[in-house]
Amino acid sequence: MYIEANMEEIERQKFNRELNISWVDENLPKADNAIILKHYFSSLVVYGIVLLFIWFNPFFSKMLAYPLKVTFNYFYLYYMFGAPIIYICFRPKSLWRSHNLEIMRYFHRILTHRPKLKTMSVEEIKNELDFYLPKYYEKQSLILIFIKVFFGTQMLSIAYSNIHSCIISSTAVYNDIKACFSQILPSDFIQYKTFILDYREFIYSQCIIILYTIDVSIFTFGYFTELSIFKNKIRTVETTPAGLFFCLACYAPFFNATNSFLGWNHNDHAAAFSDPNSPVTWIFRICALFFLVIYVSASAALGTKGSNLTNRGTVSRFPYSVVRHPAYITKVMFWFLTTVPLFIVHFSAEGFSWKQYLSNLILTFAAFICLASIYYFRALTEERHLIKDPDYQDYVKKVKYRFIPHVI
Numbered sequence: 001m002y003i004e005a006n007m008e009e010i011e012r013q014k015f016n017r018e019l020n021i022s023w024v025d026e027n028l029p030k031a032d033n034a035i036i037l038k039h040y041f042s043s044l045v046v047y048g049i050v051l052l053f054i055w056f057n058p059f060f061s062k063m064l065a066y067p068l069k070v071t072f073n074y075f076y077l078y079y080m081f082g083a084p085i086i087y088i089c090f091r092p093k094s095l096w097r098s099h100n101l102e103i104m105r106y107f108h109r110i111l112t113h114r115p116k117l118k119t120m121s122v123e124e125i126k127n128e129l130d131f132y133l134p135k136y137y138e139k140q141s142l143i144l145i146f147i148k149v150f151f152g153t154q155m156l157s158i159a160y161s162n163i164h165s166c167i168i169s170s171t172a173v174y175n176d177i178k179a180c181f182s183q184i185l186p187s188d189f190i191q192y193k194t195f196i197l198d199y200r201e202f203i204y205s206q207c208i209i210i211l212y213t214i215d216v217s218i219f220t221f222g223y224f225t226e227l228s229i230f231k232n233k234i235r236t237v238e239t240t241p242a243g244l245f246f247c248l249a250c251y252a253p254f255f256n257a258t259n260s261f262l263g264w265n266h267n268d269h270a271a272a273f274s275d276p277n278s279p280v281t282w283i284f285r286i287c288a289l290f291f292l293v294i295y296v297s298a299s300a301a302l303g304t305k306g307s308n309l310t311n312r313g314t315v316s317r318f319p320y321s322v323v324r325h326p327a328y329i330t331k332v333m334f335w336f337l338t339t340v341p342l343f344i345v346h347f348s349a350e351g352f353s354w355k356q357y358l359s360n361l362i363l364t365f366a367a368f369i370c371l372a373s374i375y376y377f378r379a380l381t382e383e384r385h386l387i388k389d390p391d392y393q394d395y396v397k398k399v400k401y402r403f404i405p406h407v408i
Helices: 002-018 033-056 058-063 066-090 093-097 099-111 122-131 136-182 189-198 200-224 241-248 254-262 279-305 326-337 354-386 390-398
Strands: none
Touching: 002 390, 033 058, 033 066, 033 093, 033 099, 033 136, 058 136, 066 136, 099 136, 136 200, 189 200, 200 279, 241 354, 254 354, 279 326, 326 354, 354 390
């Protein structure tokens, strides 16, 4: 038993030394003035390029509301004038493994290199081309900054637009709701029931918006913070083409292209028999909300560690104590339950066509299977990345199923 525990500790130390990009040797001294200056000016350059990208790239410029883009300007100014004070006062050891400094070193290395291709053999040219490829830590740092910018700005934009939408829609019906509640006695449960029935469509919409807002807010915090006090330091970053592809395929603008290619049209408000008041419609909607709540609880379980394509440490609390990928299966189930009502129709209705119905059913089902497959392979590539971590290896031994307990 002692030998087994000792071997596990050796594996963890090896993982930290060779793969963990945030691991800092305790024997290292605090950051000196030289490394502080190198990290600070490297960060100014990297963040400056990111800021220009946010303002002038068509996708980000259109996606981000003007107040958010201005906020990034203030953050840059805060870093410019506030970071030196923090670095000099605390001299964090983590600066010895600066991601931004590593990025600048990579570009300095390839831009200052002057190969003599004319006098080289084929083998030497091949080795020369390999020289331009980023090394392990360089690749991790490059993709890490991409992840923070690409996903962080998207999550922030969605959170902002959802909160804005929630406030606008709530304001529109505020007076009506206030008037209704002023006429309802505290013990009059029949009136409460009537109120819920009258505003059930509004309540359903707000529940979806609020749940998604909680989800993206958690991930927004995760993308823009990486501190020891939050226990969300990034250990490793997914850098394989397959891992990047299956994750990016689930987010705009790639998700829009995926939907167009598959012909997938999803509607959270799909109604059975084309009747939003049908009991069947609301059975499906309540079940869909149940899965959406579990989906958001998975994000809440991640807490400060929430982010894509990164390993910030293993989480094993509910719902991750039940299956390894609760967010993926519940999101797919939410889509399924809000799509099925489209095909619950009156077959005897005037103008109904079996040919068109079956055609739409087959195409939608095929698109759904393809979309679910993307999430399946996303889970596989995610595990292939995380399994290098001894902590995740222990987690896999305890939680044996990926999606459905005792099934798969």
